[in-house]
Amino acid sequence: MKKVIISTLSAIALLSSTLTANAQVSSENTVQTSHAINTINSADSVATLPQTTGVYQVGTTTFDWLDTSREELLTPDPKDYRELMVQAWYPIDSGIGKETAPYIPLTSEGIEKMAASVGLGKAFAEVNKINTQVFENGELSNQKTKYPVVLFSHGLGQGNWNYQWLTRELASHGYVVFSVEHTGFSSGTEFTNGQFVPITPKFLTGIPTLKEFDDAVDQIWVKDLQFVIRQVETLNQTDIKFNFKDRLDVNRMAAIGHSMGGAAAARALQVEPKIKSAIDIDGSLMGLTGETAKMTKPFAVISNEFNSKVFKGEVEQPLPPGLDEKIVQDMKDSFKVFSNRYTQAIAGPAYDITIAGGATHVSFTDMPLLKQYLIETPYFNILPTGIEPQHIYDLSNRVILSFLEKTLDGKNNTILDRKDFITPDLTIVQ
Template structure:
């Protein structure tokens, strides 16, 4: 049975809409782990290859009603109004994974730590995470506790997204947050390392999942970090801080939170996958400062995409409302996600030395597809980029 926070929220669900399941050979399970209620703890949803389990249910996409309030705060709209709208549009959707299904022990799996974007939370990228798990990865989607998410539950007190205070400098806040986010990704890795080594970890959430079944099932020599937007910046900060991560995949990265001084300390390969409509010259210039003659840094842009082409929202709204809310681009969202996932898988195989067939998609890493642009569609001048020219306010306008 699903826990209290997984109880379905009533809503409207079209038969033609839904989060696509993974396309790989493995069925996908998921479970939540919270270690310690404090900010020193860790909270993530684990996606993993699972055994068939007829009794397992698929959990709700939105874990509880409070997340609607957090999304409303991020978008700066009335909570009561937003709750009704979000509940109607999204309340009944479920993610493409079986809740607490038995872990499939089948050798050792590579690990991906996933970082969500600003105003998001651990379940909003289930299409990406489920696809990776279906291909034989274990994926930990971290819920960040830096007040950049829609909410986070500490000691049963909901921690909502925090906007800038009057007179507060954005870079200072966001840089502190990205450092905390990176530490949280590293903490999730350390906890999974303990579980993999057979140590008992106390889950403060009600759970029937057998975490000990992961013992000796993770290949931590094959670990990557992946994220979207603010999560893309988190990828770069995390790579700088922890060399256990062998490579990173950064989706439509928001570079503003990062100090450029860290760039020379990032030694691992990075794949930047950008949308066509979100990026701007200053941001691309900062990405290009990570270019290296000796370390593979790749960039591709998916034609017809918007910033919200990466989270699950793009699959859960019809064309009209999706275009109005900028949750859909001109490209079919399934095609866009397929290109992004295949390029990511090819890159992960290359740099984690996986014995898979993902190298069939190697051309996508170089932008070789009619729906891809090698590099960027943005015309970049040679002048110095403004340091922090793209604010959260402008990011929110991407949603409104």
């Protein structure tokens, strides 16, 4: 049978440090998970999301926004405009009378299409049995006059839904999070009219060049974020449905992203004045073109232990076997470029944060919580083993919240300031 060398998973691995070469699979023998099926029965078990730790209950809603100022670059029709689905998580005072939000706000047909397009498997259809502990269409809390804003970008081949360990947590601590689904680069986007847009084939089954990745981040992902900023400003001026009017502090805004989304957050910090600080979670610095990668505003990189060494050029990124020699050389050259950009980026007002304890790239997604929905798929075998997902989430959330408190709220004596905060699984270098 024909071997699938590059899937969504391995393509991400090669140039955006998303996964390792273990994601490589064949259509004849996809993965060996029979032992896992004996211990995980997806029909009888339901995944549990972490309890949020902030003082607020959490509400959520979705927006379907059309940017008529931009043509859609991923389709040949010049009449197509860039359209985005954006999910917001925000603090609310009460969920009484509100429906609990589904884990993925798609129709059952949309979830089936998404699962089929990126190989998530039949068991994934049960994912909306998860209790999200958040409420649909609530009103923004009245406990504060204004709330700071966080823009979030998912990784390539991922989606808004796959980072609720973080988005819900931030909202519970008083941040309004707008998670941007980058159409054509996610696991699949379903718009309110029922149209479904899968990941662009080039980024699913091909090996995009460094220039293609740079252009995608700089010309599409960052512009998506800038468009969402304009929409957030409009909500702040006009919205009464969710109590957002005059309540969104658009002068205290940060960008956070994972993998390719982390690169987008970093690049957006450089070019968008509204963004005051940014965090790149385990992502190579794509898109930092046309100028140095040095940051002039507060910036943080959070990496797992292995990728931290890869980003610094201390070890080589593993590549799948069987690749053309020219492709291998091009990739190695790209890794050198990323290493140079990384060195420049953390030389400014930046924090270089390493999460150890067995964390992998996937540890910064919800995937480790979703095992029972991923059986008999390539995703199952790339999940981290031997560690509790909650441990990685706890460490990551602590440093992310500290960074936001310091850069948006002006707080001192955070974890980032304290020399007495010591743990073997967390390293912070400024």
